[in-house]
Amino acid sequence: MSCERCHDTGWCAAATDATRVERCECWRQGVVQTLLSGARIPPRYRDCELASFVTYENEQLLRAVEKARQFIELFPVVDKGLLLIGPPGIGKTHIAVATLRQVVLDKGVRGLYYDTRSLLSTIRATYNPVTRTSEVDVLRPVMEAELLVLDDLGAERLTDWVEETMNLVVNTRYNDRRPTIFTSNYEDLSDSEALDSLLVRVGFRMHSRLREMCEFLEYSGPDYRDFEFTPSSEDLYRAWSAQPRRKLPVRASTRARAQLKRGKPELGWTGGRAGG
Template sequence: MAAAAVCPICGGTGWKIIERAGLSGAEPCRCAGEARAEALQEGSGIPPNYARATLDNFQIPQDNPIARTGLGTVLMQVRSFVREFPAPERPGLLLCGDTGTGKTHLAVAALKAIIDKGHEGIFFDYQNLLDRIRSSYDKSSGSTDKETYRSALDAEVLLLDDLGSHRVTDWVEDTVTSIVTYRCNHRKPLIATTNLSPDDTGSIAYTTPGGSDVHKKSLREAIGERARSRLFEMCRVVRMPAVEDYRVKRAR
């Protein structure tokens, strides 16, 4: 394995010598911040599939004027969130939209940009998070993962991907409410994505041959009114436009 390159500015000490008004001193070298950001990225739990996701490489289709305008507006909103982070009023971000609209790419890109600014952040898939928390309290599972719930509470920035995707039970509703409420009360930023409608009622999933509309559950129905209310209190809500599946588009 090749030896790590030594910073030519500080010689690997993490400090650079400066001269001001005839006096010598030292200040942290840029490489120290870069090394910290790299370490924070490695410990964030971001899936390898999104390791290269950035705001700059988010693809906006140019062949569809409606999608181009809608996604362009969304991208500007996410950039504004990162630039102003942490905002005093609404320190969180909730991205809502159908599957394949690019929500996870944008959420991860925002988290990575925030980490690059020196903040700590952690990624959790919502369903996997709840399964891990449940297993940690089930003695028969043999799980030793006791820190997951605490991590969801205490992380400086928490990203919950696919919020509301878990089967709805009283335990699920109570658990997600406790996480969201704790973070809201302690002003801890939360970034979340969801395929569910943030409105009181869900969107129409399909229409039966008899002409009856079948509705997809809403975010309120999936996580409960208390958790949804807290989310709206702490998050900027960004609605994704209806576009062609983002993952299919990128694969071409």
């Protein structure tokens, strides 16, 4: 379809001074669409927006959404990325992708989405064990994206290679001051023995780097996928209220279990709950 304003040249008379030309809005739209389709956002998340995300009276969740809003507004002047933590199905990927999309749309930056496991398998596919390097074609866009979303951090079993590769990616971005948004199903437990803690899943070095480079946004909630239709705020609040408040991970350490049995109120959660 042709543009009446610029007749598809991409240039038109400047609004302030007709003797000059400026980029037409249609050209900008075209650039943004190209950037969006290059961001590798999976089809099911392609329309994610913060505006369409149903929230409810859950202080930690509302804080996460507010931090995402601020991130969009302030980008690229942001000190830290975001790390969304919580059980599966509570909308972490929605918030992460909505933030990525909006930053691309508003600021016209190169953004990139990767599921952590698929990133690692892509890198692995080109990895040369003799030279211990991967194709630069795979790594460069990940390291150089102005905003990267790494979904489901900690899902991959931590081997030396996984740890080394993830640290390379994340450290390079950190040193180049390029923000990253992570999601993870693994809680940031202070108990370093807990097998399902973020620390154990990503390793000590990555964990301390994440602390430096990200705002930790941990929240709980009902699984959105348990609802047949799009749930209302009331539906979500009701389901959330019915959940046990301090759910231990399946393979929690013996010490945490013992504490729970003794009914100790403080289980060493660092994420904290409302008002904590």
